[in-house]
Amino acid sequence: MNSLSIPKTMKAWVLDGPEQLRLVEKPVPEPGPAEVLIRIDAVAICGTDVEILTKGLPAWIRGGLPFNKNFTPGHEYMGTVTKLGAGVDEVKVGDRVAVEIHAGCGRCQRCRMGMYTSCLNYGLNYGEHDKGHRANGFTTDGGFAEYAVNHVNTLVHVPEGMSDEEATLIVTAGTAMYGLDVLGGLIAGESLVVTGPGPIGLMSVAVGKALGAAPVILTGTRDSRLQLGTRLGADHVINVQKENPVEAVKRLTQGRGVHYVMECSGAPNALNEAMDMVNRGGRICLAAFPGEPVPVDLAKLVRNNIYVYGIRGEGNSATHRAAALMTQKRFEAKLMHTHTFSLNELPTAFTYFRERIEDAIKVVLKTH
């Protein structure tokens, strides 16, 4: 069987302009070589989706381009393989899959090194400049729709018994795993601070603990999120509105500081604090960032031989390793899923997510 029954058209949300989402009927896309068509079963909302909703795509903004009025956002989705493009045997029709965002071009220097999320042909996937790069929901059509086309490189099998909703969290866990990879990967028994209990921060706690990091310390501003962090594996939580986080980390580590910080808050002073939290030779991963340039005390970086790693997305096949931990039930990712809506209800879902109604964390659209 090479395909399931597929309609000619589908429902899909498109973004006409800032805050202008519109539900349309679009042709179901056709998978090319090394691609598959996925029937989307569930899609979650990510903070980046809000950025796109309010400002447009980063590529448009930075490139000074007009809105592509036919563009469908959404990138944290999972579904069922429905049709195979030429040469695909890595998956079968009917397989349940979650998706990575980035399919690199496979031909630039970074892709050839394995750094496909840093593809130098980012965004080049149209017309005569088609280099094959895809970042669904960012540069190619995404998941707020009934169907999407994905490159086989972006597919991660979803194990039996994992719900559709939980599977939308695989790529979030993959981003956390990638962050821990770049920090060195050998973190069993090493001390880790995660700053910011958003989805990537919470997943960094969960993945870090699953790999044996100890202690795992989570900082944040809301007790409910910190409590969730505890359930996901944090050994200690620090509410930064009640306690100075640098002092607390020093206290919890007998003055020694920690080996690693995963910065997931984007707070303006987060990097400076992280540099005070790690010991000499420590490492910091930035998975979030402030909206504007912020003062950074670079002397600390140099004097203390600190390395800082910006990460974009979920590289190094980390999503597969994160999915393996979830398959082995090493942590309860589904604790992060708080709300479910239908595809038609995307605007309401966005409202819940943006206003954190009922303490929403992961808001998921069940599409099929």
Next chain:
Amino acid sequence: MNSLSIPKTMKAWVLDGPEQLRLVEKPVPEPGPAEVLIRIDAVAICGTDVEILTKGLPAWIRGGLPFNKNFTPGHEYMGTVTKLGAGVDEVKVGDRVAVEIHAGCGRCQRCRMGMYTSCLNYGLNYGEHDKGHRANGFTTDGGFAEYAVNHVNTLVHVPEGMSDEEATLIVTAGTAMYGLDVLGGLIAGESLVVTGPGPIGLMSVAVGKALGAAPVILTGTRDSRLQLGTRLGADHVINVQKENPVEAVKRLTQGRGVHYVMECSGAPNALNEAMDMVNRGGRICLAAFPGEPVPVDLAKLVRNNIYVYGIRGEGNSATHRAAALMTQKRFEAKLMHTHTFSLNELPTAFTYFRERIEDAIKVVLKTH
């Protein structure tokens, strides 16, 4: 300009069976997406070509397949870009390029890690199983012909002022560079033994010395080759027929042994000797191998914490870095080029190479 004037057919050698080379007229191939057509200007003979000539392709032999009677071998070639496939702007028509052998599929786990010479879809490039892997001269048509199609990932620019003949050596230098990469790469001031003064061994001497290794010690059986090694950068040479190479290495290193061995001889006892040459914690790269299983004293590996790296080809974009050293004239690769023939004279060229007539090292066919 998207193409130079291109004939419909071309001269090409095909291998009908062991030792059965035949010159035929074939259609000039057509480049697909991400590929180019190259007019071959020069092609060198490699030891592996002799293996293929005498036994057939490794894939045929190990797979029990019949000879593909239309197959054209040859993989150490360079030429002029003649036509661009879809989406290619990495090179222009008229560019002079040398080629790497391996174009990975870009979608298996190894390719996604950047290990494209270890592609798990090796050889899968035909029909419904087309994964896009190419290894020209091994699994896809090669360079003993007037034209060949290459994936853009395999192209390395040839600088102005470098002769066609010298440019055929770029991929050999790339293999040597890759070997030094896997040994750790930081070899300035570290001690290096190269065993076997064949083309890869000689290039390992040259690249190792260019990167600052010291001392560089070359072992072999023929003084003429060892003298060439000296001209390419060896600080010491050891004729193993006159001196025990392990003792000589110990003597030259005040008993300490060396940090690294590049094994390029394929001699039955080479790995055992290499383990005696390196110090505790040392590393050995195997770029050659004996035809049959040989006794190895694995206790030395474990007791001395030695790492052994088998390498296949020219991974990690090492060819580009090797070409950069050649462009900067860090060593005289052309010293290794000893004989030139025309495309029609391939059988004679093979004879010179196999029988080492006039001490032949690199025998090159000038094709255009």
Next chain:
Amino acid sequence: MNSLSIPKTMKAWVLDGPEQLRLVEKPVPEPGPAEVLIRIDAVAICGTDVEILTKGLPAWIRGGLPFNKNFTPGHEYMGTVTKLGAGVDEVKVGDRVAVEIHAGCGRCQRCRMGMYTSCLNYGLNYGEHDKGHRANGFTTDGGFAEYAVNHVNTLVHVPEGMSDEEATLIVTAGTAMYGLDVLGGLIAGESLVVTGPGPIGLMSVAVGKALGAAPVILTGTRDSRLQLGTRLGADHVINVQKENPVEAVKRLTQGRGVHYVMECSGAPNALNEAMDMVNRGGRICLAAFPGEPVPVDLAKLVRNNIYVYGIRGEGNSATHRAAALMTQKRFEAKLMHTHTFSLNELPTAFTYFRERIEDAIKVVLKTH
């Protein structure tokens, strides 16, 4: 408090010659700078101890030296810090500690790189050649005694609630962890074969599974050991007397082979089989070795770009990371502890271990 009450002399076993263990009264040793005196509470027997018992110390044998008739073997011990040498504040008197074997000299090139188990001054710790290297039980007095001196670098804290007997297994787990480190460390969701269900093999299963490797496949000859492997985390076990292990691994991995092999059997054909088990680009760690040179098909290493890592001991501070997993109760190391004797009963304990009486695995002497 800088010391507990310490006697002048102690009971200690010494090795007069092959198979000639003798219980003597020796002076309690004195810790120097950066050293501590440990009251040994428990010590396990390792396969290497049997080697030493039957043949003498490797250094004596290979160096042609006479037996040091005052030498005390034993290296898998734990105990209580009893006295601090000058400058020690890393531990306190009364702390419970397990020990690593290797204290590097800290001044050779390998130690400066962090490769302290590959210290180039191995064995140099006496008289005018004192470089500070210690490998207790191998080059300096070990743990079949009431007290031992250890460098602070070799100390690993034992958590509350972990029994003395279990704590003797920390260094075994550390060796397994080190093996997984050199294989790359990022093994969650990657496939791992462990060959040989001895203590290091079983611990490799446990640590590998704790880090998320999947599947973990254990091979061996005895069902009881394989069953223990299952309890420690193996997803599949293969009795090599009932099934060809290479075929079984291929079957269990849908023909793909595995990413990693930890070779812990020392069987003559183990490396050849491991090379057939891994896929192209796979990696093999040798933690055991055959007593004599064995035929190895090096062609496979080169053609398939396989890396082989000999490991000596428990480098890279892996013991600390392994202890962290044990502290977090990620696997039940104590399943491997089968028998307990008193210090006086060492000969009997050796007999149980060597003859595998009552399926003995880890045989422990409770010393205090």
Next chain:
Amino acid sequence: MNSLSIPKTMKAWVLDGPEQLRLVEKPVPEPGPAEVLIRIDAVAICGTDVEILTKGLPAWIRGGLPFNKNFTPGHEYMGTVTKLGAGVDEVKVGDRVAVEIHAGCGRCQRCRMGMYTSCLNYGLNYGEHDKGHRANGFTTDGGFAEYAVNHVNTLVHVPEGMSDEEATLIVTAGTAMYGLDVLGGLIAGESLVVTGPGPIGLMSVAVGKALGAAPVILTGTRDSRLQLGTRLGADHVINVQKENPVEAVKRLTQGRGVHYVMECSGAPNALNEAMDMVNRGGRICLAAFPGEPVPVDLAKLVRNNIYVYGIRGEGNSATHRAAALMTQKRFEAKLMHTHTFSLNELPTAFTYFRERIEDAIKVVLKTH
């Protein structure tokens, strides 16, 4: 011979307070185990020496400590081994040596990893807290004197034929080499920008070019320094007062940006500019820093997957590798040596260095 003739006392400069250098007569120090006494033959002035002269030692300032009025600064020195401490056979009396600054404690987690310049016992080398850390000229007496004691780990042999003055530059070259190490080390044919033509910047140009980086681009404000950069290997120089350096780098790289930036200027906007100079996935090493926190656009770090490495000093035995390149005369380090004074003339030498009189770069005191 274990010692040369050694006086009881020596001339040495001490720092009484900011700007208060005083020449005194001090006892010649005694080497301990693993240490040697060096007769200082030449010592250069570094920018950090000026920091210390004007503000005191970093440890005093940050720790709120009073000036140690007996402290001798100076860290870029070389000399002759004059006496061996216990257990030293790595060098002989009479050997000419240059020195690294950092001798790690050898027992903290960072030293055990090989990161001895990030020693967690930094500064702990006195009295009961003696962990053996030494950073001569920073935490222990340095080189503005006739003699100094050094740990064997800090010694680098000076080859015959290299002048004393040139040898003082070995540690500067080592710092540059270490920076290139952390950037990945495999830089042949890769593009490198060096910002700031001070001694470390100029050496980064020289070492980078020696290892084959291409192009090497140097930015700065003074044409005389940029010209020197050209003589040391820069392919292009950019005077930032005449041209926007980011635009110039883009122009020189056909819009692609570079792979690596070595930031050696400490300019307030240098990191922001470096992030605009590198391509996606690029890497930046900070070897200098601004005196105060500066605005940094962290979004670029994250969006472009950029890694930033602060480096302290000359880790990873890079000094040995740098010395090997100098021994092989791969670049003319001595071009950086501009002025020579006697030990008595230290204040004048400082004036030349600080006021860049006669375009002073490396100002050296010849001591013996």
